[in-house]
Amino acid sequence: MSYELEDFYKHIAPDVRGCPIPTVEDAVRDTIRDFCQRSTYWRMWLEDTIFISEDDETVDLDIPANTRLVNILAVQKVEDDGTYGDYMGNDEFLYSGFESTPQILFNSPAEEDFEARVRVSLKPDIDTDTVEDWVYEDFRDVIVSGALYRLLNMSSKPWYRQAEAYQHKGRFDSAVSKTLSMVAVESVNTLAPKTTGFI
DSSP states (O other): OEEEGGGGGGHHHHGTTTTTHHHHHHHHHHHHHHHHHHHOOEEEESSSEEEEEEEEEEEOEEEOEEEEEEEEEEEEEOOOOOOOOEOTTTTTTEEETTSSSSSHHHHSSOSSSSSEEEEEEEEEEETEEEEEEEEEEEHHHHHHHHHHHHOOOOTSSSTHHHHHHHHHHHHHHHHHHHHHHHTTTTOOOOOOOOOOOOO
């Protein structure tokens, strides 16, 4: 199940009376992307494994539709019998390219052919109108606070209330920090995340 950005509206509108619905939805979208970027909470193993050939320097990643890459968290070799083997070390790979066409960039060409699976963290695309169910069901209040910070801090608007805005910012930032601490101990993530710096 997924939720629409407009599902957040009823939780935000009473505090920003007169604010147009598209402006609220933009604030919600930006907040969700910011949350995913900073917390790296949205994590998954990519469905398709990658095949690295000898002398390959880059390999494209096939990320889900309507998403953008935040981090590559782990690259794990797949053995001939289908079991999972060693993780590649942080000194062996980087990644680069556009968010929508991410790649693994190897520090040196592969010495042999091998198959690997890739664990990533993601965020919604820049023009998304829907979000994963966990965003609304697990983090609705966090997203509402982040969106209210953005809206209440619009100094030229009649709903501008800076003091309240920064109260909501504090709640949002605290939730991001707690979530990041939680996922940092994820047992499957044996490698330090590499950030893109994309917004």
